[in-house]
Amino acid sequence: MNLDFTPEERAFREEVRSFIRDNLPPALAEKSRRNIHLAKEDYVAWHKILHKRGWSAPNWPKEYGGPGWTPVQKYIFDEECAAADAPPLSPFGISMVGPVIYTFGSEEQKKKYLPRILSMEDWWCQGYSEPGSGSDLASLRTRAESEGDHYIVNGHKIWTTQAHFANMMFCLVRTDPNAKPQEGISFLLIDMTTPGISVRPIISIDEGHSVNEVFLDNVRVPKANLIGKEGKGWTYAKFLLGNERTTIAEVARSKQRLRRLKEIARAEQAFGAPLLDEPSFRDKVAAVEIDLLALEYTNLRVLAAENEGKALGPEVSMLKIRGSEIQQTITELACEALGYYAAPYEHRPDGSNQPPVGPDYAQGRMESFLYNRATTIYGGSNEIQRNIIAKMVLGL
Amino acid sequence: MDFQLSEEQKLLADSVESWLQDKYDFERWRKLVKTDLGYAEENWKAMAELGWLAMPLPEEAGGLGGGAVECMLIAERFGKHLVAEPYLSTVVIGAGLILAAGSKAQQEEWLPQIAEGKAKWAFAFAEHGARFVLHEVNTAAKKAGEGWMISGKKIVVFDAPSADKLIVLARSDGAAADRQGLGLFVVDANGKGVTRQDYRTVDNRRASDIQFDNVPVLGVLGDPGNALETVEAVVDRAIGYLASEAVGAMQALYETTLAYLKTRKQFGRPIGDFQVLQHRMVDMMIHVESSRSLALLANLKADAAPAERAKAAAAAKVQIGKSGRWVGQQSIQLHGGMGMTDELNVGHYMKRLMMIDTYFGHADYHQRRFAALANAA
Numbered sequence: 001m002n003l004d005f006t007p008e009e010r011a012f013r014e015e016v017r018s019f020i021r022d023n024l025p026p027a028l029a030e031k032s033r034r035n036i037h038l039a040k041e042d043y044v045a046w047h048k049i050l051h052k053r054g055w056s057a058p059n060w061p062k063e064y065g066g067p068g069w070t071p072v073q074k075y076i077f078d079e080e081c082a083a084a085d086a087p088p089l090s091p092f093g094i095s096m097v098g099p100v101i102y103t104f105g106s107e108e109q110k111k112k113y114l115p116r117i118l119s120m121e122d123w124w125c126q127g128y129s130e131p132g133s134g135s136d137l138a139s140l141r142t143r144a145e146s147e148g149d150h151y152i153v154n155g156h157k158i159w160t161t162q163a164h165f166a167n168m169m170f171c172l173v174r175t176d177p178n179a180k181p182q183e184g185i186s187f188l189l190i191d192m193t194t195p196g197i198s199v200r201p202i203i204s205i206d207e208g209h210s211v212n213e214v215f216l217d218n219v220r221v222p223k224a225n226l227i228g229k230e231g232k233g234w235t236y237a238k239f240l241l242g243n244e245r246t247t248i249a250e251v252a253r254s255k256q257r258l259r260r261l262k263e264i265a266r267a268e269q270a271f272g273a274p275l276l277d278e279p280s281f282r283d284k285v286a287a288v289e290i291d292l293l294a295l296e297y298t299n300l301r302v303l304a305a306e307n308e309g310k311a312l313g314p315e316v317s318m319l320k321i322r323g324s325e326i327q328q329t330i331t332e333l334a335c336e337a338l339g340y341y342a343a344p345y346e347h348r349p350d351g352s353n354q355p356p357v358g359p360d361y362a363q364g365r366m367e368s369f370l371y372n373r374a375t376t377i378y379g380g381s382n383e384i385q386r387n388i389i390a391k392m393v394l395g396l
Numbered sequence: 397m398d399f400q401l402s403e404e405q406k407l408l409a410d411s412v413e414s415w416l417q418d419k420y421d422f423e424r425w426r427k428l429v430k431t432d433l434g435y436a437e438e439n440w441k442a443m444a445e446l447g448w449l450a451m452p453l454p455e456e457a458g459g460l461g462g463g464a465v466e467c468m469l470i471a472e473r474f475g476k477h478l479v480a481e482p483y484l485s486t487v488v489i490g491a492g493l494i495l496a497a498g499s500k501a502q503q504e505e506w507l508p509q510i511a512e513g514k515a516k517w518a519f520a521f522a523e524h525g526a527r528f529v530l531h532e533v534n535t536a537a538k539k540a541g542e543g544w545m546i547s548g549k550k551i552v553v554f555d556a557p558s559a560d561k562l563i564v565l566a567r568s569d570g571a572a573a574d575r576q577g578l579g580l581f582v583v584d585a586n587g588k589g590v591t592r593q594d595y596r597t598v599d600n601r602r603a604s605d606i607q608f609d610n611v612p613v614l615g616v617l618g619d620p621g622n623a624l625e626t627v628e629a630v631v632d633r634a635i636g637y638l639a640s641e642a643v644g645a646m647q648a649l650y651e652t653t654l655a656y657l658k659t660r661k662q663f664g665r666p667i668g669d670f671q672v673l674q675h676r677m678v679d680m681m682i683h684v685e686s687s688r689s690l691a692l693l694a695n696l697k698a699d700a701a702p703a704e705r706a707k708a709a710a711a712a713k714v715q716i717g718k719s720g721r722w723v724g725q726q727s728i729q730l731h732g733g734m735g736m737t738d739e740l741n742v743g744h745y746m747k748r749l750m751m752i753d754t755y756f757g758h759a760d761y762h763q764r765r766f767a768a769l770a771n772a773a
Contacts, residue, residue, distance in 0.1 A: 001400065293693070301692075396674045
């Protein structure tokens with residue numbers, strides 16, 4: 001056992017750091033630091049920069065165009081990207097549907113879609129939740145009926161993040177209404193430009209637009225777009241959610257947000273001294289920093305086990321639970337640190353010549369807190385994660 | 397980064413576990429801790445023969461040259477079985493201080509005795525009113541001819557009743573709260589001028605309050621006026637040990653409680669069917685795993701640069717303090733009335749975890765220490 005980085009790992013960190021320093025446009029980092037919702041072109045710009053270097057799919061094996069990094073390299077890459085305020089990679093292609101396609105997809109599907117995910121020619125969104133099927137996802141009712149070599153899809157998806165950017169959606173549909181709930185589900189790849197699809201924005205409590213409703217009205221989807229076998233969609237969906245839960249811990253982003261929180265608390269004054277030295281605030285910051293340190297090493301232990309060839313088990317739900325709770329605590333403390341300047345909430349379009357209200361570090365903190373209330377809900381609510389652990393790990 | 401245990405380390409873990417399963421079941425433990433000594437001489441001898449007492453000592457001193465990982469593996473299993481022998485006081489702290497500060501001659505004299513199980517040591521550092529601050533020391537060391545004499549009072553000196561030697565943290569210079577002016581003075585635990593009030597602690601260990609009146613010093617470990625940094629380093633190592641001991645105890649509680657949830661029936665079904673208890677149990681698992689992660693960090697950073705080492709130890713102490721209390725208390729709650737009984741092991745684990753939180757400072761104390769280190773940047 002040894003927790004030090006090897007010389008190769010340290011050299012890799014330097015390589016990543018200098019690449020980011022030389023290639024991440026400062027204006028993009030600045031936007032990413034201030035806003036939780038970025039414009040599509042901002043995400044795409046950074047994705048394409050990484051793609052040129054061969055780094056746009058950090059978790060993919062070499063075989064499919066990924067860099068084939070070890071878990072520790074991936075961890076270093078995430079840390080450096082977050083520390084430089086690089087925009088996050090859109091997870092729907094890279095982290096979610098990509099691994100499903102290269103694990104369960106046909107050769108044709110791999111050839112067609114994987115390069116387009118790597119290059120960001122396609123933007124994917126996730127058609128999982130429905131108005132009546134949130135935590136109880138297996139009750140979903142969007143149906144796909146067979147008609148020759150097509151499915152006719154009818155239904156209503158909701159909470160579809162970035163559907164307004166997407167030209168592709170991976171979608172859970174019911175192909176067999178008579179089977180048990182989990183057994184009648186299939187996993188379809190749907191072109192968002194197909195007639196019959198409409199997208200309606202949902203404005204979240206932060207007044208931003210990332211999530212949507214997607215309506216599917218007699219949408220014709222070629223059967224060639226079915227992943228794996230009809231009726232096995234639930235298996236692929238669970239595989240995807242398991243992958244999602246390790247990235248959802250967001251250790252690197254939380255470390256960066258914690259640094260930012262401390263910058264704010266050093267600059268803000270309380271009782272004639274920096275807020276960070278005020279005992280009750282200092283204690284809250286220290287408590288969450290220790291929680292984050294524990295999560296970081298738990299995450300590394302899980303990645304190390306994965307690296308030794310052990311399949312990720314349902315215990316990754318633990319990373320999602322702690323990771324989301326910690327994100328919420330840090331973003332909330334940042335607002336608390338601002339005092340009165342948590343109040344101004346005026347979005348100024350880029351290029352506005354009006355000066356922002358309050359100190360620069362106040363920009364975007366409340367928005368970040370508000371939008372992060374979703375972290376304990378999405379990807380399977382934390383209550384559902386506890387159910388999963390109770391059943392699958394504890395055998396209760 | 398490498399989280400793998402070596403083959404030798406795996407063997408050590410297995411052999412400690414199988415010895416303890418054989419010799420240290422709970423019923424025997426209950427009898428053992430009621431004896432005057434509170435543990436068994438024959439166990440101590442066996443631990444010497446098995447090489448556990450020599451594990452962290454260098455080969456020149458008759459040791460096996462093990463490191464923090466070996467200590468961590470032993471501690472975790474000792475925690476699981478509530479081992480009462482004075483391993484922490486003698487091997488981790490006693491030998492640790494001798495190694496860190498003692499002269500070559502002192503090491504040659506004392507370390508082999510420890511490795512062979514022939515001498516037990518205890519560390520007298522705490523004083524009433526200093527709370528957990530290591531350098532708030534009034535006990536005085538005064539020059540007496542060529543040597544030194546100790547006078548003052550130390551409290552709750554763990555494992556002192558059966559110790560042969562005491563290492564006393566005493567002030568040779570400066571005022572009560574100075575970081576400078578402290579030394580490590582070795583005295584005979586049963587010598588002239590040592591008045592011990594021995595007692596049992598809530599977790600069934602043994603400790604003493606000790607009055608020192610002009611007690612002659614057998615030897616000084618290192619600089620008599622500049623021992624604090626050594627003490628802090630060894631205490632952080634001891635915190636790593638305690639963190640792993642706590643992980644072992646928490647793991648035992650987690651397993652015991654989970655098994656109980658599957659067998660205890662109410663309302664015609666196992667109580668583990670109830671979601672409120674399932675989620676409590678999941679949170680217990682998360683506490684155990686978070687504690688395991690930071691115990692690992694504290695142990696593996698035991699030889700890092702002081703600030704990095706101290707930060708890891710403080711973080712671990714906060715985690716095991718909070719989690720240990722929570723896991724202990726919830727285990728009693730989930731066992732219902734049975735959890736309140738002395739004959740069940742659950743309460744004994746909880747009491748040990750509570751004392752581990754207290755030893756070298758509660759979670760709150762270390763959270764403050766952590767903040768000072770983490771915010772210094």
